[in-house]
Amino acid sequence: MATLLAWKDILRPIRDGYRHFFPAPDTGPSPEERRKRREQDQLKGFTYFDTFEQLESWDATKVDLLQRANTPLLPRPAYAGVEALPKANVLLCHDYAGNYHDYESVQQMGLEDEIYACEYLQFVAILVYFSHKLVCVPPPTWTNTLHRNGVKSLGTILVEPQTKDTERLLQRTGANGSVTFGLARQLGNIAKYHGFDGFIVNIEKPFAKDEWDAHTLEAFLLQLKQELGDDRELIWYDALTVGNEVRYQNGLNLNNLPFARACGRLLTNYCWTEDQARDSVQIAAEYSMPLENVFFGIDVWAQNSTAFTHPRTTYPRLGGGGTNTGIAVAKLAELGLSAGVFAPAWSYEHFPGRGKEIERVMWEGEALPSDIYCSCGNPIFRHKTSGGCICPHSRLAPAGSETFFFTDFARAIASHSGDEREKVYSGHTRHSQIGSQAPLPLPSPLPSADEGRRPQLIHCFGGPAEEPSKVVISYRGCPANTFTRSEEMSFSIALYRFAMPADYSLRLTIKYQCLRKDIIDVTPSLYLEFTGHRQSLLLSSHESEGIHTIETRLGASSSAADTMARFEELGVDLQGFHGTGTVAILEIYSIGIAPEVHHNNPHQHSIQGIHIVHHGEGETRHVRLRWEHAENYERSVRDVPHSDVTGSFSHFIVRMDGMQIGRAYTREYILSSQLAEALADQEVEVEIIGVGFDGQTLACQKTTLGMGSG
Known part of the structure; x- marks a missing residue:
C-alpha cells in the first residue's frame, strides 16, 4: 500500500495540463x-496489452477463466418520477x-x-477503468460489482506519445467501400x-x-462501435482533432464532432468554461447528438x-x-449535459488513512x-x-x-x-472483495440544521466478523429536554x-432482526411506497431471538392488478421511541425481489469434481482449486x-479446513x-457452496483432498 500511495503526486488522470513537461521516452x-x-x-x-503485437495475438482459447467477468449487466429501468433539481x-x-492493484485481484487479500x-x-x-496501457480491460472484480449495481464497465484504448507502431491501429483490408479493420x-x-461494456478511445x-x-x-x-453491438458503449476522448493535432477542445x-458522432459519446477535457459548455449544447442540438x-x-x-507556474484548473x-466537484456536476445538470469525474479515488490518494471521510x-x-x-499544507483552506x-x-x-433486485449488503x-x-x-x-459489493442503501441523511432538537434514523454497516453482512438501522437522538413525548415520535429513512x-407479479423477501425487544413501545416497520399509495409492513419487536423472514407480493391495492402502478421506494419507519444518544433498532440482512414464477420454478443444480491442480512454472507456480457445476432445469424466467x-x-x-478463504466467480x-x-x-476438507443471483444456496459439495507438495 505504501508503494501505491508513493505515486499519488506522479500519476494523474488521463490528462493533466503538464504532460508535455515530461520526457516522452518510455523509461x-x-x-x-x-x-x-x-x-x-x-x-x-487482470488483462491488458502493452503492445500491438500482444493485442493482435489475443486468442479467446488461451484466456484463463479467472480473467472473465461472470455477472451480467443488470439493466436499469427508467425513473418516471419528477426530480426537484x-x-x-x-x-x-x-x-x-x-x-x-493487488487488492483488485480475483483472490481476496488482507x-x-x-x-x-x-x-x-x-x-x-458508467465507470471507465484507466491505466497507462495500450489497451486495458477492467478487472473482472470491478465489472462484476458494477454489473450487479447496473453500472456499465468500460476499458481504455490509449495511444500516448511514447506508443510505438501506432499505424497498426488503423491497418485495414479491402477497398472501394468495403474496408475492414482487423483490430x-x-x-x-x-x-x-x-x-465488459466497451471502451473509451484516447489518442494522445x-x-x-x-x-x-x-x-x-x-x-x-x-466499425468498432458495430463490433461492440448495441448494448455496449464507445466514447471518444477530447484529445486528437480532425486536423491530426492533440489539442484539447474542452467541449x-x-x-x-465526427469522432464523437462515430462513437456515439464524447468525454471532454476538464478545463472548460460555462461558455464552452453552452456552445456545446448548441452544436449537439444542431447535429442531433443527445x-x-x-x-x-x-x-x-x-x-x-x-x-x-500555471495551476491545474477545472470548473x-x-x-x-476535490471537495467541490459537485459544483461542476450541478452546472452540467442545469445545462442538460453529463459529467465525467476524473480520478474519484483522489480522497484515498491525497488523504492516506482518511479517504473514507473525505469521500463522504x-x-x-x-x-x-x-x-x-x-501535502497541500493547509487543507482546511485549500x-x-x-x-x-x-x-x-x-x-x-x-x-x-424492472423485475429483479437482491442485496446482502456486502461491501x-x-x-x-x-x-x-x-x-x-x-x-x-480486513480483506478485499471488490467483486462482491452488493447494491448499498442510499446515504444516511446528514444532520439537519435543527439537529439539536429533532431526532432521526440513520444506517450503518457493521457487526462482528463472523456474522453475515448487514445494515443496521439506528435512532439518533438529541440532547435531553429538547424533544419530548408530546411531540410526534415518528421517523423514517429511505x-x-x-x-x-x-401488479402482484413480484415477491419481496426480507431477512431481519429487531434489536430492542426490551422496549415495549418501539414499533419498527418497513414502508413500501407505490404510485400514490403507501403500505407498511409491521416488524414485531417482540418475536423470538434470531433472524426472521417477511414476504409479500408487491401490489398497490387489494383490487385487480393495476398495470400502471409502480413500486417506487422502500424504507424503515419507527414510532414510539424517544431518547438521547444513538440506539440500534433493527438489523436487515438481505432484501430480494424476483418474479413470483421464479420461486415456483424447480431448480436442480450440482457441484462435483473438486480437485487440486498445481499450475504454472517458476514465479507463476501456484496451487488452485477446480470444480465443475451443472444445472438441469428449463430457464423459463428470463427476468x-x-x-x-x-x-x-x-x-x-x-471453504477449506473450516475457514472461508474466499469467493470465486468462476469454477x-x-x-x-x-x-x-x-x-x-495434509488431508484437508474442502467445501464449495454455489450461490444464486438471488442469494439462495443452489448447491453444496464437500470432499477431502490431499494437498500434496507440488
Missing part, C-alpha cells in the same frame, strides 16, 4: 520485466495510482485500511469475451502526416496546490474539483474534518467546501431492474474471524428507490440474471502461497 520497466509482470497479473484476473448522468474515470471501492454506484452510470473486430471480441499522439485521413479513423470507430465542436451523451470532464485533483476555476465530503456534503493533513457535493446533482438510478472491504486473519490474510484485520411494476460463464450461479463460497480459485504452504502434504 519504465524493461520488456522482459513487463512480460513477467503481465504473466503474474493474469493470475490475478436537474440531474446529470455521471461517468467515473477511475485512475488510481496506475491501477491494476488489508489494514479501507481502500477505494466507490459506494455511490447508484449515482453512477476493430479484435477489440469487439475482447469486450464480449471478457464480459498524432498519426504520421503522410498517412493521416480523418475519414479512416472515423471508419475505424464506426463539443467541429474539431471533434446532450446526455456529452460528458464534460471534471478534474478532482485541480483543487490541490501545485508547484507549476469552477477557483476552488473547483465529496459525495454527501459532510463537514470537512478539522484534523486532516495533506479544500474548503462550498456546498459542492456530488449526490444532490447526480441522477439517482432505481435499484435493480468491497470486509472483516473476518481470527483464524482467517492469521492463516489466510497474513494477520490483517433505503432504496425502485421503478418496478406493482432473473443468468451468466454465460457460471449459469445460475452468482458465485461460489470456498476455479487460486490459493494464497501462505495457505498452500501451511496445508502442504
Whole structure:
C-alpha cells in the first residue's frame, strides 16, 4: 500500500495540463520485466496489452477463466418520477495510482485500511477503468460489482506519445467501400469475451502526416462501435482533432464532432468554461447528438496546490474539483449535459488513512474534518467546501431492474474471524472483495440544521466478523429536554428507490432482526411506497431471538392488478421511541425481489469434481482449486440474471479446513502461497457452496483432498 500511495503526486488522470513537461521516452520497466509482470497479473484476473503485437495475438482459447467477468449487466429501468433539481448522468474515470492493484485481484487479500471501492454506484452510470496501457480491460472484480449495481464497465484504448507502431491501429483490408479493420473486430471480441461494456478511445499522439485521413479513423470507430453491438458503449476522448493535432477542445465542436458522432459519446477535457459548455449544447442540438451523451470532464485533483507556474484548473476555476466537484456536476445538470469525474479515488490518494471521510465530503456534503493533513499544507483552506457535493446533482438510478433486485449488503472491504486473519490474510484485520459489493442503501441523511432538537434514523454497516453482512438501522437522538413525548415520535429513512411494476407479479423477501425487544413501545416497520399509495409492513419487536423472514407480493391495492402502478421506494419507519444518544433498532440482512414464477420454478443444480491442480512454472507456480457445476432445469424466467460463464450461479463460497478463504466467480480459485504452504502434504476438507443471483444456496459439495507438495 505504501508503494501505491508513493505515486499519488506522479500519476494523474488521463490528462493533466503538464504532460508535455515530461520526457516522452518510455523509461519504465524493461520488456522482459513487463512480460513477467503481465504473466503474474493474469493470475490475478487482470488483462491488458502493452503492445500491438500482444493485442493482435489475443486468442479467446488461451484466456484463463479467472480473467472473465461472470455477472451480467443488470439493466436499469427508467425513473418516471419528477426530480426537484436537474440531474446529470455521471461517468467515473477511475485512475488510481496506475491501477491494476493487488487488492483488485480475483483472490481476496488482507488489508489494514479501507481502500477505494466507490459506494455511490447508484449515482453512477458508467465507470471507465484507466491505466497507462495500450489497451486495458477492467478487472473482472470491478465489472462484476458494477454489473450487479447496473453500472456499465468500460476499458481504455490509449495511444500516448511514447506508443510505438501506432499505424497498426488503423491497418485495414479491402477497398472501394468495403474496408475492414482487423483490430476493430479484435477489440469487439475482447469486450464480449471478457464480459465488459466497451471502451473509451484516447489518442494522445498524432498519426504520421503522410498517412493521416480523418475519414479512416472515423471508419475505424464506426466499425468498432458495430463490433461492440448495441448494448455496449464507445466514447471518444477530447484529445486528437480532425486536423491530426492533440489539442484539447474542452467541449463539443467541429474539431471533434465526427469522432464523437462515430462513437456515439464524447468525454471532454476538464478545463472548460460555462461558455464552452453552452456552445456545446448548441452544436449537439444542431447535429442531433443527445446532450446526455456529452460528458464534460471534471478534474478532482485541480483543487490541490501545485508547484507549476500555471495551476491545474477545472470548473469552477477557483476552488473547483476535490471537495467541490459537485459544483461542476450541478452546472452540467442545469445545462442538460453529463459529467465525467476524473480520478474519484483522489480522497484515498491525497488523504492516506482518511479517504473514507473525505469521500463522504465529496459525495454527501459532510463537514470537512478539522484534523486532516495533506501535502497541500493547509487543507482546511485549500479544500474548503462550498456546498459542492456530488449526490444532490447526480441522477439517482432505481435499484435493480424492472423485475429483479437482491442485496446482502456486502461491501468491497470486509472483516473476518481470527483464524482467517492469521492463516489466510497474513494477520490483517480486513480483506478485499471488490467483486462482491452488493447494491448499498442510499446515504444516511446528514444532520439537519435543527439537529439539536429533532431526532432521526440513520444506517450503518457493521457487526462482528463472523456474522453475515448487514445494515443496521439506528435512532439518533438529541440532547435531553429538547424533544419530548408530546411531540410526534415518528421517523423514517429511505433505503432504496425502485421503478418496478406493482401488479402482484413480484415477491419481496426480507431477512431481519429487531434489536430492542426490551422496549415495549418501539414499533419498527418497513414502508413500501407505490404510485400514490403507501403500505407498511409491521416488524414485531417482540418475536423470538434470531433472524426472521417477511414476504409479500408487491401490489398497490387489494383490487385487480393495476398495470400502471409502480413500486417506487422502500424504507424503515419507527414510532414510539424517544431518547438521547444513538440506539440500534433493527438489523436487515438481505432484501430480494424476483418474479413470483421464479420461486415456483424447480431448480436442480450440482457441484462435483473438486480437485487440486498445481499450475504454472517458476514465479507463476501456484496451487488452485477446480470444480465443475451443472444445472438441469428449463430457464423459463428470463427476468432473473443468468451468466454465460457460471449459469445460475452468482458465485461460489470456498471453504477449506473450516475457514472461508474466499469467493470465486468462476469454477476455479487460486490459493494464497501462505495457505498452500501451511496445508502442504495434509488431508484437508474442502467445501464449495454455489450461490444464486438471488442469494439462495443452489448447491453444496464437500470432499477431502490431499494437498500434496507440488
